[in-house]
Amino acid sequence: GNSVTQMEGPVTLSEEAFLTINCTYTATGYPSLFWYVQYPGEGLQLLLKATKADDKGSNKGFEATYRKETTSFHLEKGSVQVSDSAVYFCALIMEYGNKLVFGAGTILRVKS
Amino acid sequence: EAGVAQSPRYKIIEKRQSVAFWCNPISGHATLYWYQQILGQGPKLLIQFQNNGVVDDSQLPKDRFSAERLKGVDSTLKIQPAKLEDSAVYLCASSLQGAPGNTIYFGEGSWLTVV
Numbered sequence: 001g002n003s004v005t006q007m008e009g010p011v012t013l014s015e016e017a018f019l020t021i022n023c024t025y026t027a028t029g030y031p032s033l034f035w036y037v038q039y040p041g042e043g044l045q046l047l048l049k050a051t052k053a054d055d056k057g058s059n060k061g062f063e064a065t066y067r068k069e070t071t072s073f074h075l076e077k078g079s080v081q082v083s084d085s086a087v088y089f090c091a092l093i094m095e096y097g098n099k100l101v102f103g104a105g106t107i108l109r110v111k112s
Numbered sequence: 113e114a115g116v117a118q119s120p121r122y123k124i125i126e127k128r129q130s131v132a133f134w135c136n137p138i139s140g141h142a143t144l145y146w147y148q149q150i151l152g153q154g155p156k157l158l159i160q161f162q163n164n165g166v167v168d169d170s171q172l173p174k175d176r177f178s179a180e181r182l183k184g185v186d187s188t189l190k191i192q193p194a195k196l197e198d199s200a201v202y203l204c205a206s207s208l209q210g211a212p213g214n215t216i217y218f219g220e221g222s223w224l225t226v227v
Contacts, residue, residue: 004154036218043116043203044155044218089154099145099168100216102154 002027004090006103013110019077021106023064023090026071031092033057033066033073034100038087047075047088080110114138116219118204124225130192133222137185137206143167145216146179146189147203155203161187162209194226 007022025031035047035057048057053068062077073090090103117136125131137144142163147155158177159169163184172179176195181187191198201221207214 041220043220044205046215046217049215091154098143099157099160100155102156104152104154 002031002092002094002097002101004092004101004103006088006090006106008104008106010107010109013080013108015082015110015112016079017110019075019080019084019108021075021088021090021108023073023075023103024071025073025090025092027092027094030068030095031097032095033064034091034093035062035064035073035075036089036091036102038089038105040086044089080108082110082112084108085110116204116206116217118202118219118222120222121220122223122225124227125194127196127226128193130190131194131224132191133189133202133204133224135187135189135204135219137187137204138217141206141208141217142184143207143209143214144181144187145203145205145207146187147205147218149201149203149221151200158189158202191224194224196226199224199226 003026032051034049036044037047048059050057050066056065064075087105089105091100144161146158149155158172159179160167161181164181179189203221205216205218207216
């Protein structure tokens with residue numbers, strides 16, 4: 001079946017460090033890919049998305065590129081802030097599907 | 113624009129008791145989802161409605177879980193009787209339609225602890 005694998009956390013960084021959270025997927029077909037963020041005590045918020053190969057999604061300084069050849073959608077940010085501390089979820093929807101399939105989530109902790 | 117509303121935010125019950133969660137989706141959104149998020153895991157779809165019809169309930173434990181969406185707007189998710197392993201966050205979400213191109217918006221979740 002379709003699945004998403006994320007790097008295990010927690011990831012702990014100092015403020016202004018470079019962030020990478022790895023995400024790979026397994027799917028039969030051409031999914032759309034998403035990153036959702038969950039701040040403490042809040043619901044999931046869409047951070048960015050990409051709907052086809054080589055698309056780059058970006059928002060709030062975060063970006064991720066849909067790499068079909070490596071089935072990856074790694075999340076990056078050049079300089080993290082304490083306010084970026086949250087849980088990040090990678091997810092996919094199949095082209096003819098209608099439900100999100102999530103990875104297990106990666107906890108990010110940013111220290112000042 | 114108002115977001116997806118859920119209640120209650122927090123609930124603690126004893127095993128074998130029952131509990132119900134309520135969801136009000138974003139106005140005009142035809143598709144409504146209930147997800148279960150167990151601590152340390154990603155959310156898992158329990159049930160999806162398109163208007164007031166069920167599209168996918170393949171992962172809903174139907175012996176104890178039930179959900180309805182009367183009049184195609186609000187929805188309730190019920191658990192009866194609850195088990196310890198039902199402790200999780202229950203997330204309601206909605207989208208304009210169920211197609212991949214439509215963003216899915218999540219509520220803040222209902223946190224259930226079964227003791």
